[in-house]
Amino acid sequence: MQIHPLITDSKRLAELCARLAQSPFVAVDTEFMRENTYYPDLCLIQLADANEAAAIDPKADGLDMTPMLELLCNNEDVLKVFHAGGQDIEIFFNLTGKTPHPMFDTQIAAMALGQGEQIGYSNLVDLWMGIQLDKGARFTDWSRRPLDKRQIDYAIADVTHLSVIFPMMLEKLKSTGRGLWLNDEMERISDAENYRNDPEKAWMRIKVQSRKPDVLGRLKAMAAWREREAQRKNIPRGRIMKDETLADIAAHPPKTQADLPKVRGLSPAWRDNEIGARLIGVIEGAKPLSKDDLPERHRNGAGGGKEGSLVADLLKLLLKIRSREINVAPRLIVRTEELERLAAGEREGLELLTGWRYEQFGHDALDLVEGRLAFAVVNGKLKMTRTHEEDLAP
Template sequence: MKTLTTTDELAAFCAKARTYPYVTVDTEFLRERTYYSKLCLVQLAVPDEGDDSAVLVDPLAGEGLSMSPLYELFRDTSVVKVFHAARQDLEIFHVDAGVIPAPLFDTQVAAMVCGFGEQAGYETLVKKITKGSVDKSSRFTDWSRRPLSDAQKSYALADVTHLRDIYEHLARKLQSTGRAKWVEEELSVLTDPETYRADPEEAWRRVKTRNTAPRFLGIVRELARFREQHAQARDIPRSRIYKDDALVEIAATKPQTAQDLGRARLLMREARKGEIADGILAAVKAGLDCPEASLPQPDRTLDRQQVNPALADLLRVLLKAKSETYDVASKLIASAADLDAIAGGARNVQALRGWRRDVFGADAERLCEGEIGLAVRGTAVEPVEI
């Protein structure tokens, strides 16, 4: 097991990788104590059987390792970069260097398109495709501690060595079924830099609350903005400042003074004083002082839709039938919210666009319009003309 600890070693391996059609990539990182993920290890493998075909890159080994050669490889469009469940890995590279590997292939996305079910795990694909297994004993370890054990190194390398066979199997299946474009369409979100931009102005949208009063949402927005800015500036998890349940409580009680803030049931002790407390009170005041016209407005689209429950149920039956016919995970085609929206008359829905329209969306619209019905033929449910 070769571990690269210098820029020259990494550059040599990346030069070698650029002579192959693809390279498999994975990372190990920590995020429990920081806002931004701390990169601890990068695993790389190329498609040959040599001893040096798979390596570990250790960014914590010393001060002399630059990741620039890896980022140049990521920018080389002649080499496919293969990941499994790439979202968090890509965020690390984008935050560190503003780079998103291209072209990109995510085996989790491809597996869903190829009939391996919802959110197919890496171990599942290893077992089903390579007939191998993955030693899980090192999964929950502190990857920032050195030296790494042999067990940790073996576990990390397995994440890219099996990935070669998985990628080749899925790529062949996509080619034979003509679904490669489906995967490309799905990967457009992962390759969009906006996916990785944590905008404090939009942080409030992640906070779940049943109260949709504009003034309440205005306070939520200000509290979420302050928390996000504070967390980013100090590189600490947002939950270390205050959790969502405390944020919602504060937005409801609207504390005006430090004494008011002290009565909060869910706020951690550290947040009741100092700069966090000052930030909370300032955020509440900003929310209360915000002009009515500038307050966030809840999405009333679903409220205005008259969802026909029977039609929504028919769409669910159609979705299940299409999922089985095409051997594609149903949740990848349409979510429950998509079905309710379509049943309520909405047409600007993801399930009605792109490859999803070919598989499900066109018939879903025709079902809503009364142009087709559903019939049982043997053990299958099929659309029938009316």
């Protein structure tokens, strides 16, 4: 494979992208910093196909990245390959308003091949190629220039190995008939809505026990305010205020700005500064959350209470057994929320009751909650057994 010197000029980048546009796939990775910013600070982009690889310096003066962004976000003929690509995809969404598509994530593919729920890149390379990566440059400050050869080599290795592993994984998926299992997962991760930081939805990420409309209304208003403050100043939202502080204020709102320093997590400066005044204005203007906007509360299992909780626990046990039998990561089959909804008696809109998930797990899960399946110990091993109709009679 040809490894190009660091690309810092528009002509070489355009030529590289023109060649990569003729490939069936391109492996993609980025290096970025976001410890001190709201938006990730893009510092390096690495691209590779089966024949060549290069790192691109987005901080180079006058570099026109349009050909690269066109390749990644507008070219539907080239498959984009990532590993745990969520944060990389977010970067390209911030630059273009679009996400790379079509795409393939090797971490998700590994789930379908029984290689763990969140296998790291180093472990993936070791598993598929028998290579132990040098981790010495992991904590590089990628924003500092110049980058030395060791740093660039370390970064490019992320895509050169990926370009070798991807075809092997694809062949394995085809041979096991599991390639189609990943289609909806790949579409899910490339959905642009996942990367749109809507301030009005920021409150949904914050854990709070209360379901009182006035508390949630304050939480929604303050979370949106904090998000806009962080975006405007380009600093991490936690630098404005921690989640637990937001939740505390939502539940126990201070009456005046002078009371703000009494809140755990706020300094005395909030008593007199402008941001404190803005926060008080937000609290005073917050309206109770409407009934339609209240988060759903699913019943705790089909029977409610302790019995319902046991049903959900049985479903989790069934999932553990079945995922082990078919050698697939449990999280790829179903998420905990869906199991709890099934236990609560819901049937509509559940992914585990459609497609391959229904065939591999959903059918038995439904039988379990409806009494047609039971656990048994056979020769010291836990097995599933079908119940007879007469066994179900009271």
